[in-house]
Amino acid sequence: MLNWLYNMFSSDMGIDLGTANTLVYIKGEGIVLAEPSVVAIEKSTGNVIAVGNEAKRMLGKVPGPIAAIKPMRDGVIADFEIVEKMIRYFINKVHNKRTLVKPRIAIGIPTGITEVERRAVRESCEQAGARTIFLLEQARAAAIGAGMPINEPNGNMIVEIGGGTTEIAVLSLGSMVKSKSVRVGGNKIDEAIIKHMLKEHNIHIGERTAEEIKITIGNAFKGDISKTMDIRGRDSISGLPKTERVNSAEVMDAIIDILTEILEAIKSVLNETPPEIAADIVERGIVMSGGTSLLQGFTDLVSKETEVPVILADNPLTCVAIGCGKFIEETKNLKSYRRYS
The missing domain is CATH 3.30.420.40 (ATPase, nucleotide binding domain)
Structure with missing residues (x-):
């Protein structure tokens, strides 16, 4: 009571x-x-x-x-x-x-x-x-929040990519059939951008600038890779303030290893999924959520590499x-x- x-x-x-x-x-x-x-x-x-x-x-x-x-x-x-x-x-x-x-x-x-x-x-x-x-x-x-029918006798696959981890799960009848968690996400992408700017442009940038680059001109797949933006930081040689122009093509090159690691984790879960449930996933598609799933072209990249339809959740951030x-x-x-x- x-x-x-x-x-x-x-x-x-x-x-x-x-x-x-x-x-x-x-x-x-x-x-x-x-x-x-x-x-x-x-x-x-x-x-x-x-x-x-x-x-x-x-x-x-x-x-x-x-x-x-x-x-x-x-x-x-x-x-x-x-x-x-x-x-x-x-x-x-x-x-x-x-x-x-x-x-x-x-x-x-x-x-x-x-x-x-x-x-x-x-x-x-x-x-x-x-x-x-x-x-x-x-x-x-994430699957519940995305409105997926995880309690039904059908296979459902969710890929939740946050700042620190990528969470991948296949669910059916309310249970986890297969799952994988890799400690790779948006923060690793930011770190890759920071390292790239230092290596290629001799410029030190902070986390906030790296995140801004990712959101503004970041790209994971084909499409418009001609976007540019000016970034400001500190010259690694002179120590003085410095401005550099970068484009989306080099940002894609900087982050491709991180994206590949996430892709390999998704493929490994698919490879371990029972055939009947895998057939459901091919029909229903993979649902992606989390802030990093909003990276331009990421859903297209996952779909191309897995040969499975990919749907972005309606409210991926929440x-x-x-x-x-x-x-x-x-x-x-x-x-x-x-x-x-």
């Missing part, structure tokens, strides 16, 4: 705790928060100065006594204490003044994380004020958070979830 009352008045949440961004879904309201997974702290005291959007603006620009930190690395917790503070901040931001009852939280996690990493996520949420925590594989959450939120709204799922965890 008490649990029923708690559930009635609790602002239950679905959280996509991503390497690049954190999104929060509130039961009955949808996505209410989407901010970078960045925390600015005072080094001497560890006090939090800023979180999210405000902290991201400080990346690469903070004075010596302040550090702007990305506490998530490759989809898992790299700094337990900072993640706890970040989750607490986001929970309080969306939960304050709604109800006195602590929320239940469904949070997306990479498929391949260890028990230690799983426990770190759970403890961070508990310390941040969650009443009950459900850990949901990001691929499963699929995991929406999926976690929808999962926790369907309370009947929660009793049976342990068989998935």
